[in-house]
Amino acid sequence: MHRRLAFLAMLVASFLVQTTLAPELSIAGVKPDFILVVTVCFAVFEGPGRGAAFGFWGGFLEDMVSNAVMGVSSLTKVVVGYLAGELKNRMVSSTVLLPVLVVFLFSVLNELLKFLVWVAIGWDGRPAFRFSVIAGMALYDALITVVVYPLVRRLVEHEEEVTLFK
Amino acid sequence: MRDSERRRDRRFLVILLIVSLLMVTVYSREGDKGLIHRLQRFSMDAVSPLQRGVVKLVRPLREGLDRLTGLAGASRERDRLKEENERLRDQLLEMERLRRRNEELQSMVEYVESHREWEFLAADVIGSNADNWKDTRQIGVGYADGVERFMAVLDERGNLVGRVTECTAHTSLVLLITDKQCSFGAKLERNGEAGLIKGEGEGVIRLELINQDAEVNRDDLVVTSGMGGTCPPGITIGTVREISELRTDLSRGIIVSPLAALSRLERVLVIVSPRPAGAPLPVGE
Numbered sequence: 001m002h003r004r005l006a007f008l009a010m011l012v013a014s015f016l017v018q019t020t021l022a023p024e025l026s027i028a029g030v031k032p033d034f035i036l037v038v039t040v041c042f043a044v045f046e047g048p049g050r051g052a053a054f055g056f057w058g059g060f061l062e063d064m065v066s067n068a069v070m071g072v073s074s075l076t077k078v079v080v081g082y083l084a085g086e087l088k089n090r091m092v093s094s095t096v097l098l099p100v101l102v103v104f105l106f107s108v109l110n111e112l113l114k115f116l117v118w119v120a121i122g123w124d125g126r127p128a129f130r131f132s133v134i135a136g137m138a139l140y141d142a143l144i145t146v147v148v149y150p151l152v153r154r155l156v157e158h159e160e161e162v163t164l165f166k
Numbered sequence: 167m168r169d170s171e172r173r174r175d176r177r178f179l180v181i182l183l184i185v186s187l188l189m190v191t192v193y194s195r196e197g198d199k200g201l202i203h204r205l206q207r208f209s210m211d212a213v214s215p216l217q218r219g220v221v222k223l224v225r226p227l228r229e230g231l232d233r234l235t236g237l238a239g240a241s242r243e244r245d246r247l248k249e250e251n252e253r254l255r256d257q258l259l260e261m262e263r264l265r266r267r268n269e270e271l272q273s274m275v276e277y278v279e280s281h282r283e284w285e286f287l288a289a290d291v292i293g294s295n296a297d298n299w300k301d302t303r304q305i306g307v308g309y310a311d312g313v314e315r316f317m318a319v320l321d322e323r324g325n326l327v328g329r330v331t332e333c334t335a336h337t338s339l340v341l342l343i344t345d346k347q348c349s350f351g352a353k354l355e356r357n358g359e360a361g362l363i364k365g366e367g368e369g370v371i372r373l374e375l376i377n378q379d380a381e382v383n384r385d386d387l388v389v390t391s392g393m394g395g396t397c398p399p400g401i402t403i404g405t406v407r408e409i410s411e412l413r414t415d416l417s418r419g420i421i422v423s424p425l426a427a428l429s430r431l432e433r434v435l436v437i438v439s440p441r442p443a444g445a446p447l448p449v450g451e
Contacts, residue, residue, distance in 0.1 A: 019213050020220035024227065049175035056182045063189070064209040070202045071189025078182045082175070121194050 006155045007042075011054065014038040015061045030136040032144050033107065035062055039077055040084040040106050041099060041145065041152040048085030055081025069123050076113040080106045096149050103145040107138035270322040270433055277324040278435070284398060285439035286320075287311060291431045292337065301345035301365065303328075305434055308336040316442035318350075318390075318397035320435045325426035326350065326403045327434055329396060329446065338436075342428055343403065344369050349446060351393025352403055354386050363388065363403055363422060369429070371404060373420040382409055388422050395443030 018034040025031060035058040043051025055077030062073040084106055091098055111134040118126040193202045278286050289311075293304035307313050319327045319340045328348060332339035341348045345365040352363040352373060359382070361375035373388055386406040392399030402425050410419035 016216070020217050021224060023217070024220065024224045047171075047175065049171070049178050052175070052179050052182055056186065059186070060189075064206055065213045067206070067210070069190055070193035070206060071186045071191075074189065075183065075186035078179065078186055082179045085175075117190065121190060123194070 003156075007050070007054065010038055010042060010152065010155060011057055011061070014058060018062065019065055027140070028136070030133055030140055032140040033110070033137065034144065034148070035059070035073075036077065036080065036107055036110055037103055037141050037145055037148045038152060039081045040103050041149045042156065043081045043084035044087050044091065044099065044102065045153065045156040046085065047088045048082045051081035051085030052078045053081070055079070068125070069118065069121065072114055072117050075117060076110050079113060080110050083109075096146055099149045100142045100145045104138045104142040107141040108134055111137065267432070273324075274322040274433070274435060277320075277322070281324070284437055286435040287313065287438045289338075289434055289436055291434060301328075301342035301348075301367070301428075302331070303340045303342065303431060303434075305338050305340055305436070306336065307436065308338050309333045310335040312438050313338050313436055314438075314441060316396045316446055318401065318437045318442075320401065320437065321426040321431060322433055322435070323425075324402065324435070325424070326390060326397070326401050327426045327428065327431065330436065340434070343371055343424060343426075344428060350397055350403070351391040352388050353391040354380070354382065354406075355389045356383075356386050357381060360391050360393065366421075369424075371422040371424055373406070373422050375418070375420065378418060382406060382418070382420055384409065394446060396446050397442075398437065398440060 014035045014037075022031045022034055039051065039055045039058050042054050046054075056074050058081075059072075059074035059077035062077075063070045066073070084102065087102065091102070115126070115129055189202065192200070196202060274288060287307055289305040289307040291303050292306045294302070305319070313330055313333055315330055315333055317330045319329060321327050326343055328340045328342040328345070329350075330338045331341045343350065343363065343365055344367065346367050348365040350363050351360070353360040354375075357380070359375050359377055359380035361373055363371050363373050366372050375382070384406050388403045388406065390397045390399055390401040390403060404422040404424040406420055407423040408419070408421035410421075
């Protein structure tokens with residue numbers, strides 16, 4: 001029960017922060033993707049199945065309030081959540097540096113996948129591809145991981161007997 | 167991770183991917199009035215009050231961030247403007263230099279035009295004396311161009327600068343009128359009282375009149391008298407700046423301010439005709 005509650009709490013919190021706070025935190029037009037960061041952090045503790053589930057619902061909520069193609073964020077975050085979950089028990093780190101790097105890479109992957117899908121379906125409204133924006137966003141995501149990762153760990157550690165990244 | 171768990175996760179992944187792809191497909195195929203589009207619009211409306219509330223709450227944070235990023239932008243803008251400012255300043259200095267050069271050349275032409283009885287040779291000042299003991303300038307014409315020793319040298323407005331003392335094929339050394347070794351026959355233009363001008367060093371010229379009782383006033387114009395034959399008469403030298411009491415040798419100390427801007431000579435005129443008729447007047451102590 002507690003695990004489901006933690007899942008829901010993180011999902012709602014990351015969605016609310018993403019829709020309300022993230023636009024206010026934009027720097028040079030680049031805003032962080034809180035949902036992605038929480039998805040990756042959650043997945044590396046909880047594994048691929050739950051990571052994919054978190055990514056799906058996070059992406060779904062994101063799609064619901066965006067004016068982009070419905071389902072694209074769900075799709076990309078499912079992939080990211082699943083792959084990040086595959087790192088469970090494979091990464092051992094006592095610092096937050098490794099998760100920061102992982103978030104950076106998955107952030108780039110997430111955006112590249114988005115563009116791939118937009119191109120594949122021929123969406124007219126897709127923005128111009130600019131890797132500088134993707135890199136900026138990935139950097140920003142990596143930066144907020146320093147704060148988000150310990151919070152996620154605190155929430156999931158109640159249920160986990162084996163602590164990862166420790 | 168157990169194999170059964172892995173298989174379950176993969177099945178779960180495939181299901182989620184299919185659902186996502188279905189959403190993408192339906193969204194792409196339905197029109198603006200389709201169910202998913204309407205649901206999306208409704209969600210956006212529902213969230214907007216929440217967003218407005220948060221915007222109010224985090225405004226100070228936003229402003230702080232804006233200031234930070236604005237500072238970075240302002241710094242870049244400052245650097246760009248600095249570079250542009252330097253470039254424009256260089257352009258302005260170059261334009262000013264060209265304007266001055268143009269004025270000088272124009273004055274030179276006017277002077278030469280008004281003295282058709284003489285022949286001039288224009289020359290660039292290419293150097294100055296390296297030590298502090300001689301007031302000389304090196305000019306870019308020499309005997310190959312028709313320059314000879316003792317020829318008078320004027321500035322671009324026709325004011326006396328000095329005389330040529332040394333000649334090589336393509337350069338000459340000009341002894342300025344302020345040098346202690348330099349003297350010219352001179353007179354007061356107002357009353358024709360004749361005498362000698364002698365350099366005193368440190369930018370000063372002294373006029374020694376033959377008639378010690380001659381009337382001299384401040385700002386009287388001093389011109390060359392033609393005495394000695396090295397310089398034609400009537401060339402402006404300077405104006406009387408200071409008249410002192412009788413000195414021990416019973417001569418009066420009359421200090422003349424040169425009209426030529428000797429410290430910033432760039433181009434000069436050498437009088438090549440009439441040629442100097444003899445050696446310069448001796449400089450007595």
